[in-house]
Amino acid sequence: MDLCGPMRTQSINGKKYILVMIDEYSRYTWLEFLKNKSDAAELIIEFLKKIQVRLQLPVISLRSDNGTECKNEKLQSYLISVGISHNFSAAYTPQQNGVVERKNRTLVEAARTMLAYSELPMFLCYILNDRDNLGKFDKKADEGYFIGYSLTSKAYRIYNRRTKTIMESINVSFDESSTLTSEHNSSELKLKQKVFIQDRVESEVKQNKSKFCNSNSE
CATH class of the missing domain: 1.20.5 (Single alpha-helices involved in coiled-coils or other helix-helix interfaces)
Structure with a gap:
């Protein structure tokens, strides 16, 4: 695992760090986004608990650099309590943690390519405004951009242009005939x-x- 950041441009929710975690055997990759570097230890612990339950397999060891996000008392005490070993790469030798370092570069290049190619989101979505107290003549729909699917429910994730926030809703109408x-x-x-x-x-x-x-x- 490795922590990327801080990024020059933070997300809408104010997150500017990316924690990249890779399974040594399958090379399957998980990404978690953080506001602060200090949040990494708690996030790693939660991830380890969740992944072992979902895969029904134990985590044997971790490999990371010597950054304080991974080398701290809170994380180390947890790893010792559950019997997970922690291996560190030597200082100033990222090649010893080469798997995740190469993945970081791949992810950044992929994100840059997608942004450059699309220029703007593909679909303009109309979202039913069922959250505000609307007057009789207020607009009942907002315009937004489709950015993905919810991980916790059957809903779309939409960037609302009016509120400049990301929201989840099932009351969405896609306009696929737009100029974009x-x-x-x-x-x-x-x-x-x-x-x-x-x-x-x-x-x-x-x-x-x-x-x-x-x-x-x-």
């Missing part, structure tokens, strides 16, 4: 056409090369 969606689909189609043309050119080159080799052998 059309532009996204258009760019996606161009990308597919480019890949198709490239594949055809490579195929023809291989065929011509094969014919040339056969004629020389004859």
Whole structure:
């Protein structure tokens, strides 16, 4: 595991650290977002308890660097009490914790690519405003961006443009005919056409090369 941050741009909820945890065997990765570096110890303990119950498998050991988020009395006392060993990489040698360091770079590059490619969210959502005390002539819907699904209930996660907050709701209507969606689909189609043309050119080159080799052998 490793803690990334603080990020230059914090999230809407004020979180600017990312705790990355990887299973040594499967390379399955979990991410947790934190407001403060000091929250890491409690979060790691909660994660260890949860993951062992869900997988029905014991955690044998942890590997991390020497950062105070992982090397502190609270976390160490818990690990000792449950019999989990803790291995540290040497100071200023991130290569000893290379699995998670490479994953950090992959995650950052993936996030940067998605943001650059999409420019704006794909869908404009209309959310039923069932939380405020509305007057007779107040708008009953807000506009927002679809950003994912709830982890704890059957609901959509929406960024509400009016309140500038992330909310969860099932009362959502998707407008897939908006300009944003059309532009996204258009760019996606161009990308597919480019890949198709490239594949055809490579195929023809291989065929011509094969014919040339056969004629020389004859």
